[in-house]
Amino acid sequence: MKKATIQLESLTCPSCLQKIESAVKSLDGVEQESVNVLFNASKVKLNFDEEKLSIDQIEDAITALGYEVKKTQVR
Amino acid sequence: MQRYLLRNKNKIALISGVLIVTGFIGKWFTGNLVFFKGALIVASLFGVAPIAIQAYQALKVKVVSIDVLVTIAVVGAFFIRNYEEAAIVTFLFLFGAFLEQRTLDKTRSAIKELTEMAPESALKQREDGEFEEVEVDEVEVGDVLLVKTGAKIPVDGRVLSGEGSVNEASITGESIPVAKEKGSKVYAGTILDNGTIQIVADRVGEDTTFGRIIELVEEAQDSKSEAERFIDRFSKYYTPAVLGISLLVWILSRHLELAITILVLGCPGALVIGVPVSNVAGIGNGAKNGVLLKGSEVISDFSRVDTMVFDKTGTLTVGSPAVAETAYYADDIEEVLGYLASVERESDHPLAKAVLEEIGETKFSTVEETEVIKGGGIVARVNGHRLAVGNVALMEREKVELNEKARADVARFEQSGNSLVLTAVDGELKVLMGVRDQIRPGVKEDLQKLKKLGVKNLVMLSGDNQGTVDVVSRELGLTEAHGNMLPEDKAAYIKQLIEEEGQIVAFVGDGVNDSPSLAFANIGIAMGGGTDVAIETSDVVLMNSDFSRLPHALGLTKATARNMKQNIFIAVGVVLVLLAGLLFSDWVNMSIGMLVHEGSILAVILNGMRLLGYKLR
Numbered sequence: 260m261k262k263a264t265i266q267l268e269s270l271t272c273p274s275c276l277q278k279i280e281s282a283v284k285s286l287d288g289v290e291q292e293s294v295n296v297l298f299n300a301s302k303v304k305l306n307f308d309e310e311k312l313s314i315d316q317i318e319d320a321i322t323a324l325g326y327e328v329k330k331t332q333v334r
Numbered sequence: 335m336q337r338y339l340l341r342n343k344n345k346i347a348l349i350s351g352v353l354i355v356t357g358f359i360g361k362w363f364t365g366n367l368v369f370f371k372g373a374l375i376v377a378s379l380f381g382v383a384p385i386a387i388q389a390y391q392a393l394k395v396k397v398v399s400i401d402v403l404v405t406i407a408v409v410g411a412f413f414i415r416n417y418e419e420a421a422i423v424t425f426l427f428l429f430g431a432f433l434e435q436r437t438l439d440k441t442r443s444a445i446k447e448l449t450e451m452a453p454e455s456a457l458k459q460r461e462d463g464e465f466e467e468v469e470v471d472e473v474e475v476g477d478v479l480l481v482k483t484g485a486k487i488p489v490d491g492r493v494l495s496g497e498g499s500v501n502e503a504s505i506t507g508e509s510i511p512v513a514k515e516k517g518s519k520v521y522a523g524t525i526l527d528n529g530t531i532q533i534v535a536d537r538v539g540e541d542t543t544f545g546r547i548i549e550l551v552e553e554a555q556d557s558k559s560e561a562e563r564f565i566d567r568f569s570k571y572y573t574p575a576v577l578g579i580s581l582l583v584w585i586l587s588r589h590l591e592l593a594i595t596i597l598v599l600g601c602p603g604a605l606v607i608g609v610p611v612s613n614v615a616g617i618g619n620g621a622k623n624g625v626l627l628k629g630s631e632v633i634s635d636f637s638r639v640d641t642m643v644f645d646k647t648g649t650l651t652v653g654s655p656a657v658a659e660t661a662y663y664a665d666d667i668e669e670v671l672g673y674l675a676s677v678e679r680e681s682d683h684p685l686a687k688a689v690l691e692e693i694g695e696t697k698f699s700t701v702e703e704t705e706v707i708k709g710g711g712i713v714a715r716v717n718g719h720r721l722a723v724g725n726v727a728l729m730e731r732e733k734v735e736l737n738e739k740a741r742a743d744v745a746r747f748e749q750s751g752n753s754l755v756l757t758a759v760d761g762e763l764k765v766l767m768g769v770r771d772q773i774r775p776g777v778k779e780d781l782q783k784l785k786k787l788g789v790k791n792l793v794m795l796s797g798d799n800q801g802t803v804d805v806v807s808r809e810l811g812l813t814e815a816h817g818n819m820l821p822e823d824k825a826a827y828i829k830q831l832i833e834e835e836g837q838i839v840a841f842v843g844d845g846v847n848d849s850p851s852l853a854f855a856n857i858g859i860a861m862g863g864g865t866d867v868a869i870e871t872s873d874v875v876l877m878n879s880d881f882s883r884l885p886h887a888l889g890l891t892k893a894t895a896r897n898m899k900q901n902i903f904i905a906v907g908v909v910l911v912l913l914a915g916l917l918f919s920d921w922v923n924m925s926i927g928m929l930v931h932e933g934s935i936l937a938v939i940l941n942g943m944r945l946l947g948y949k950l951r
Contacts, residue, residue, distance in 0.1 A: 269442070271435045274392065274399035274606075277570065281395035297556040299442055299614040324391045325340040 260290065262334050263314055265303040268327040270296075275326070279303060282320050288312040339384045346380055347428035353377035354421050374417040381424030382408045398573040403597045406577070407924060410594035422925040423598060430932030434607075437939040441611055444618025444946055445555055449548050451504045451523050456488035457481070459532075470539070477535045481526050490537040490544075493518045498529020505543055505877065550628060551621050555614045557629030569606050576600030591924075592916075598927040599912045604934040608901030611942035616894030619948050625887040626875040630898075636857045636874065636888065637895035638838050642789050643828055643851070645843035646796035646806060649861055649881070651771040653844075655684055657692035658752060659768035661743045670764045672697045673716045674757050677723050680704060681712060688769045689755055707731070711755075722758040734758040740766065751805030770802070776882055778810050783885035783950070787892065791837075795824045795851075825850035832856065840874075842884065859884070889950040897945055901938040908934040 270276065276296045283303065284294050288311025295304045307317065318328045339346065357373030360366055382405060389401035404427050411420035439446075457465040459478040470488045473479065478494065481487050487500065499511035504523040511527050514520055520533055523544035539545055558566070576597065584593035613630045620627045627633055644650050664670055675693045678686040680701060704714040710731060711724015722732045726744060729736065734756075736744065743766055747754055752768030781792055791813040796803050800817035807815030816827070824841075828851055831837050841848070841855035849871050852858030860872035861879040876883045912930060915922040 269435065269439060271431060271438050272400065272607075274397065274401070274573075277397045278392050278395055278399060281397055285395060297552065298610055299445070299555040300552045302552070322337075324395075325337065325388060 260306050261309050261314075262293075262306050263304070263317065264332045264334075265305075265318065265321065265328055266330040266332075267301045267303065267321065268329060270298055270301045270326075278324055279321060279326065282324055283317060286312060286317060286320055289317070339387060343384045343428055344432050346384060347425060347432055350377040350381040350421065350425045351429065353380070354425055357421075371417055374421040378408060378412070378417060378420035378424050381421065381428055385424060385427060398577055400573065400601045400603070403573060403576060403601055407594040407597040410590055410597070411924065414590050416591070416924075419924045423928045426925070426928040426932055430928075430935060433932075433936055434939065437936065437943065438611070441615045441939060441943045441946065442555075442618070444622050445551055445614065448504070448551060448618075448621050451486075452544065452548060453486040453488040453522055457485075473535055473538050475535050475538055479533050479535060481520075481531050481533060483526060483528050483530060485526055487520045487522055487524050487526060487533070489522050489533075489535040489539075490542040491520055491533040491535045493520060494532045494534050496529060496531035498531050499527050501525045501527050505547060547626065550626060551617065554627060554629045554632075555617050556610070557613075557631065566606075573600070595916065595922065595924050595927060598924050598931065599909070599916060599922070601928075601931050603931055604901070604905035604908060604938045607935060608905050608938040608942070609898050611939050612894055612897040612901055612945060615942045615945035616890060616897070616948075619946055620887065620890055623886055623890075624877040624880055624883050625890065626877065627887070627891065628873050628875075632857060632873040633891045633894050634898075635838060636840060637891040639789060639840045639857060639888070640837040641791040641793060641831055642784060642840045642842060643793045643795060643824075643831075643855065645824070645841075645848050645851075646794050646798060646803065647771060648844045649842055650777055650794060650806065650810065651773050653771065655688045655753070655769050655771045657688050657767050658770045658772060659747055659750070660692070661740070661747075661766040662764070663737075663740060663766070664759075664762075664764040667765070668696075670757065670759055673699060673719065673721055673759065674723060674765065676701050676716055677704070677712055677714050677721055681706075685753060685755055685769050689767060692767065719759050720761070722756075724756065725754055726756065729756050729758060729763065732758060732761065734761055734763050736763060749805075751802045773806060773809060774881055780882055780885050781810055781812070784888060787885065787888050789888070795819050795827060821848060821850055824848065825854045828854045844879075859887075886950045890945075890948055893948050894945055897942060900941055904934055904937055904941070 276298055280294055280296050283289055283305060284291055288308040290306040293304070293306035297304070303321065314331060314333050318331060321328055353373045354377050357370045357377070360373065361370040385401050385408070386405045389399065389405040392399035392402055404423065408420045408424055411417070411423070453470050455467050456470050456473050457480040458468045458473060459465055459480070465480045473489055479488060479491070483498070493514050493516050495516060497513070497515040499513050500520060502512055502521060502524045505521050514531060520531070521544060522542035540549060580593045580596040580600070583596055584590060609630070613633070616633060617627050647653050671693050675690055675696045676698045678689045679698065699717045702715045704712060706712055707724065707728055710728035711722065713720070713722050713732065715721070722728055722734065740763055744754060747766065747768035750768070752770045755767040755769060756763060757765040784792065794803065794807055794812050794815040796817050797819055798817050803815045803817035819827070828839055828841055831839050832854070839855050840857040840859055841851045842859040842861065843851060844861050852860060852871050857874060858872040859874040859876065861876050861881065874887055876887065908930060912922060912927060
C-alpha cells in the first residue's frame, strides 16, 4: 500500500468533491475508506495498491473529469 | 476539445455575455427578432457546452451534480423556445463560477500564504566538502547544509558553525530576530536575516515543526463538524430529489416552464459552501496570528466555553523563579552581595540561580568549609567571615537575631508568596531576599478580556502550596484556585466539571506534564513553543507560548461560529424566499432564480471573507 497526496487546481464547487471521490473510488486497487478529497486545500489523499494500478492511472481518472493535477506525492 | 472548453470557461462566459448584450441592443434598436433570437441561441449553445460536459462526467461516475440540473433546465428552455432564459441562465452560471473562484481564492489566501512559506531547496554538503543546491525532499537526517543570508532554513536542525539572526515568524507568528550560534536549534521555514550558518539536519520534510503545522492547518481547514457532515449527506440526496420533484411537477402539471424553474431554484449552492468558507477563513486568520485551531468542531466547542482552567507554573506565571523583593540591613552591601554570590555560585538550588541572576556582575571570593544544612541552607567561610545563607530556620539555628524591622519584612515577604533567602555575615543579618515565580506580564489584562468575552469561571490548578496559589489568584482576580494538585487530580477536577456540572471546559497548560488534563477537557489549549507533544495532543495551540493570543483565539472562534450561523441563515432563507415566490407570485422565473442563487453563494463567501480581517477589540 502506498499513500498518495494529489494537489489539484483550486476546487470551487462542492459537487466537484463528489465527482472526484466517486471517480477515484471506482478504480480497482484504491482503498475505499482512505479516499479523502479536501475542498479548501484542493487535495486528494488516498492509499492504493501499486501492484494493481499506477499513480498515473489515478491522475488520469481525475484529469478526465476536467481537473488539472498540479503535483503528486507518493510515499 | 473537452478540456479546451473547460479550461476556457471564463472566456466562454465573456463571449456569451457579449452575445446576449448585442442581441438585446439589436432588438431594441432595430426590432429585428431574428437577429435577437440568433444571438441568444448561439450564446446559450456556447454557454451550455462546458456545463454539459461537466454534467456528463458527473453522471458517468453516478453523481447528480448542479451541472446536471442546469443542463436539463437549459435543454428544457430550448424545448419551449425560451432562448432568452436559456442564454441568461448559462451566462449567470458561468459568470458566478468565475466570481466564486476569485473570492474563494481570497478566503483561502491566509492558509495558502502559510503553506507557500515551505522551503523548496537546500545547499547540501557533498562528500568532497563542496555545497550543491538540491531539492528539499532530497535532504536526509544527518546531512550538513549551508544557509546563506536571506535564505530559508530548509529543515529542523542544529547550528554547526557560524552565527546569525533568524526571523521565526513562520512558526511563532512573532517577527522578532532570534540570535543563533553554534549549538542553537533552527527550524524549517524560518528565514536567516543575516549571517551565514552551517547546520546539521535533525528532522526533515513533514517531520519538521513547520511541516507538522502545515499538515495540521490543512487538515483543520477541511475538517467537518457534525452539522457539516449532515449537510453533506443531505446534499448527496438533495440534488437527485430536486430532479425527481421537477419531473413529477412536469408529469402532473404538464407545465415544462415550471418544472425547469424548479430545477434551477433547487441548486444547493450557498448551503454547501457557506460553512466551509467560514471555517477556512477563521482558521486562516488564526494561523496568521499565532493560533492553531484544529478544525470546525474545536471552533464550535471553544466558542461556547463556560469555564477555563489554567495551570499555574509556566502558564500564568513565567515558570522560573526570580527575586521579587529585597531588603538590606547593612552599609557594606556590595561586599556582602559578593560573598553571597560566591556561596550561591556553588549551589544548584533553583533559589540560588534566582539570587545569582539578581546580583549579576560582582567580585567573587574563595569559599571554604561549605556545609549544606538540609531544609535550611548553606553555611560557609568566605574571606575569613562566617556566612549563613538560607531560610528563617537556619537563622535561628545560627543564633542570628532578627530586629523588629527584619521580622516585619519577613512577614510581609511571606505574605506575598515569596520564598525567603536570608544572608547573615558573622551572626548578623545583612540581606533579605524574596524569591517567587512571577506572573507573566499582561496576563491580568488578558484574563479580564476573556471574562468580557463571556467566560464564566477562571480557575487555576497548581501543584504549589495553597498559600502561594492564593496569592497569585488574588492578584489575578480568578474565580477559584486550588493548590497541592497532582496532574491526575487536575484531570479528575476537569472531568467532574464536565460530567457532573455539565460545563464546557477549556484547559490551558504547557502540554508536557498536563497531557491528561488537555485530553479530558472539551478544548485542550497548549502553550506550545513549537513542542511536538503540545501540537499533537491539544485542540488549540498558542504558538510561541504567547498567552496574549488567548483572548484573540476565543474572540475568533466566537466570530467564526457566528459567521457560520449567518451563512446557514442566508442559504436557507434564500431558498425559502424563492420557493415562496414561485408558489405565491409570478416574479420568479429561471433567470431570476439563477441570479439569486449565484448571488447567495457570493454573499456567503464575502461574509466568510470578513473573518480574515477579524481583530479583537
